[in-house]
Amino acid sequence: MDSSTPVVFLHAFPLNATMWTRQAEAVAPRRVLAPHFPGFGGRAPGEATLEAFARAVLSDMDAAGIEKAVVVGLSMGGYVAFRLHALAPGRVAALILADTRAGADDEAGRAKRTDQAARARREGTRWMADAMVPALLGETTRRERPAVVAQVRALVAQADAEGVARALEAMRARPDSTPDLARIRVPVLALVGEEDTLTPPVEANRIAEGVSDGRLVVLAGAGHLANLEAPEAFSAALGDFLKMAG
Numbered sequence: 001m002d003s004s005t006p007v008v009f010l011h012a013f014p015l016n017a018t019m020w021t022r023q024a025e026a027v028a029p030r031r032v033l034a035p036h037f038p039g040f041g042g043r044a045p046g047e048a049t050l051e052a053f054a055r056a057v058l059s060d061m062d063a064a065g066i067e068k069a070v071v072v073g074l075s076m077g078g079y080v081a082f083r084l085h086a087l088a089p090g091r092v093a094a095l096i097l098a099d100t101r102a103g104a105d106d107e108a109g110r111a112k113r114t115d116q117a118a119r120a121r122r123e124g125t126r127w128m129a130d131a132m133v134p135a136l137l138g139e140t141t142r143r144e145r146p147a148v149v150a151q152v153r154a155l156v157a158q159a160d161a162e163g164v165a166r167a168l169e170a171m172r173a174r175p176d177s178t179p180d181l182a183r184i185r186v187p188v189l190a191l192v193g194e195e196d197t198l199t200p201p202v203e204a205n206r207i208a209e210g211v212s213d214g215r216l217v218v219l220a221g222a223g224h225l226a227n228l229e230a231p232e233a234f235s236a237a238l239g240d241f242l243k244m245a246g
């Protein structure tokens, strides 16, 4: 990888690619691709698998003329980054896996996805901000950063019900990526908010230790949406890693 390698940013659930605005600016002058997954940001819903999401990203890379990129995925974006690497390892120069986990859902997690998908189809997505924002944001952000809380609520409010339902089904069906960790040969940064309760630092540590060239950065005062909660620290960690990895 050299300093002209583009960066592909993969967004969290139930947000969209605009969550990456600050980091896209921070990595300039590198080229950036931040696609919406199918069913988000006005893009039509597609097949309900994360592999299909990864294939959509690969097509977007093709369309943009990007052969190989540093792939940054946060939470669901991280799940998709694992699938993308499994499908096309040669197109990944390095990985930043933020606030995510390698493992699959357990039975209780799958049941919750089923209920939430049914609720989204039945009622739309208005209930989601109240139901999800407390877990998406760390306690420091909920206490001290009302603008970030409002920003995340607004992003969640944009989500489309069918897109949400299919993403939930896709995450419910995702395979365990833990066996893939040993096959990842590119540099990996596992980045996590210290106050992330959905995918806590122990999960990031598992990723950093499971790959051949991994490192861990824990961001103080940030929860699950670490790039929105601590944008400067997140971008600084990203910048340091990009410099180090090439």
Ligand code: MLT
Pocket: 011, 012, 013, 014, 074, 075, 076, 077, 171, 198, 224
């Ligand atoms: C996300 O932030 O993308 C979600 O919390 C992921 C998940 O529900 O597993």
